[in-house]
Structure formats: C-alpha cells, structure tokens
Amino acid sequence: MKVLVPVKRVIDYNVKVRVRADGSGVDLANVKMSMNPFDEIAVEEAIRLKEKGVATEVVVVSIGVKQAQETLRNALAMGADRAILIEATADVHTDIEPLAVAKLLAGVVKDEAPGLVLCGKQAIDNDMNATGQMLAALLGWSQATFASELAVEGDSATVTREVDGGLQRIKVKMPAI
Template identity: 70%
Template sequence: MKILVPVKRVIDYNVKVRVKADGSGVDLANVKMSMNPFDEIAVEEAIRLREAGKAEEIIVVSVGPQQAQETLRTGLAMGADRGILVKTDATTEPLAVAKILKKMVEDEQPGLVILGKQAIDDDCNQTGQMLAALLGWSQGTFASKVDLGEGTVDVTREVDGGLQTVKLKLPAIVTTDLRLNEPRYASLPNIMKAKKKPIDEKSPEDYGVDVAPRLEVLKTVEPPARQAGVKVADVAELVSKLKNEAGVL
C-alpha cells in the first residue's frame, strides 16, 4: 500500500513570532523555518506502518515556495521514499491545498493519506476534512492511535469526553494529534541518503487549481500584553475586584 503524507513549512515552534510594523502580516525575514510539528507526527506514523509491513511506499508532498524542498528533505531523511513539491509563492488557503491534494491522490492512488490535524501558523484545522469531502473518503481526525487492518483502519480519536474509536474503510484520510507518537530524529546517514532521493516539482497549474486567496487579511496584531497581578488583603477585596473590575462575577 502507498501512503501520502502532506507536510507544511512553517515558522519553527521555538521561534517567537513577530508582527510586521505595518500590520500586514508576520515577519519571516531571517526566521528559522521547519516542518509543521503535527506533520512530523504524520510522517513518523507512516514510517511505523511501513516498518510493520503494512505499507510499501511513503510519499511526502508539500505546497509552497522553493524553500519547502528543505521540509521535504526532512521527511525523506526521516524515512520517506520520495517527495513532490507543488511550487508556488502565493499564500495558499486550505481549500486550494485540498484541491491540489485531491488531484495528487487521483494520480498516485494511495490507500491512506496521513496529515497533521492543523498547521501551527494559521491553525485552520481544515485541509484534511476538505480533502475527505472532495474525495468522498472516510476520515478519522485527531488520531491518537492508528491500527491498520485488512481493508480497514481503526482510528482512536481524542474527543471532549475522552476517546472514540472509529473503523474506516480504506482508502481513508487520517489527521494526527500530538499523542499519536514521538517523531524520530533523522540520523546523519539518512540525511545524506535523503539528498539522493527524488523530489518532483510541479505547479498548481499542472493540477488545474487556482490558488488565488478567497480571503482578505485586513490586519495582523500581536495579542495584548498580560498585565501584572495585584495582591489583595482578604477574600472580600478579591470578590470586589472580580465583580467590579474583572466583571466575571
């Protein structure tokens, strides 16, 4: 079976995000970029399924600028077999990405698509669900456990009330949550091998998809700074402040 793993290039999660002075967006100049953490979990899960003998080939794909090739190389160094870069410098929204992935799925015919539940830059949590709708495939979101069987996959999901297990018919879409696994570090030999693994370059036009944004960002602002706390003398003063100043009582 073939597994398709979409990955996204985002600002590294350890970097403090800065907003541009004019409020037009986030400052990306000289900022460390890396693979979206949820997508790392997806790559790791695909590799584990292959190591268990339940998959034969892993394809990592990304939609983004030329630099996204580095993100694909990370996936290849972890253990993926080949990559596909859909090169575009435009800001891509989840629906455009889902449409590209739909065409890619039709070309590659994977039995399973595993991707992160959301990207840490826009936090949309939409691409996996949109892709499932476009393909008409079963979907298991927020997966904390994936058990691949014969023609089916059991996905344990994290929901508000605890855990829910759903049985999906293959082919299917699975989006990963944090507790699914712990991604491995790429070893130096695998990093060197990844340089020789193939990455095909495509464009949105190759798939007949218009990636022009449908949404307009009016302004980007930083969250308000947290104000310093104050000490209160007794419970009565605390209740008074909660009622009259905070307005929560």
C-alpha cells in the same frame, strides 16, 4: 499500500513571531522555518506503518514556495521514500488557503493512488484544521480526525480519536484520510 503525507513549511515552533513594522503581517526575514510539528507526527506514523510491513511506500507532498524543499528533505531524512513539491507561489508571505491545498492534494491523490493519507491535526501557523476534511469531502473518502492511534487491518482501519469526553474508537473503510 502507499501512504501519502502532506507536510507544511511553518515558522519553527521555538521562534518568537514578530509582526512587520507596518502591521501588515508576520516578519519572515531571517526566521527559522521547519516542518509543522503535527505533520512531523504524521510522517513518523507513516514510517512506522512501513516498518510494520503495512505500508510499502511513504510519499510526502508539500504545497507552497520553492523553499519547502528543505521541509521535504527533512521528511526524506526521517525515512520517507519520495517527495513531491507543488510550487504554488513564489512569495513566502502568501499562504495558500485550505480549499486550494485540498484541491491540489486531490490531484496528487488521483495520480499517486495511495491507500491512506495521513494529515497532521492542524498547522501551527493558522490553526485551521480544515485541509484534511476538505480533501476527504473532495475524494469521497472515509476520514478520522484527531487520531491518536491507528491500526490498519485489510480494507479498514481502526482509529482511536481524541474527543472532548476522552477517547473514541472508530472503524473506517479504506482508502481513508
């Protein structure tokens, strides 16, 4: 089974964000960028699935600027097998909206035919937590949000989710997000 992991390039979580002098947005000049920490967790889980023999290939994909190559290289260094970059903008100040990202990811999913897409819980730059759910809706796939544990068994996956009251265990049919 192939696992696809979308990864986003964000301002490093250790950097103090500065607003531009004109107040029009975040100042990105000379700012360290890195992989979204929640996406990094998803890449690690995909690699664990490969090490267990559940996954055969881990493919990471990033949508955004050319500089996202660095983020993809980090994922490859972690153990991902392949990386795909969709250069959707040349301007580092342009953030691609979640629905546009989900539509582009849907195209990648149709081409790559993964059995599982592991998305990070949310991006630390906009905290929207929308792309994974939109992708599931576009594809008509099962989804399990806020996953803290994953076990793949044949054509289904058991997911332990973090919910307000504690933990919830659900079973979803594969392919799933």
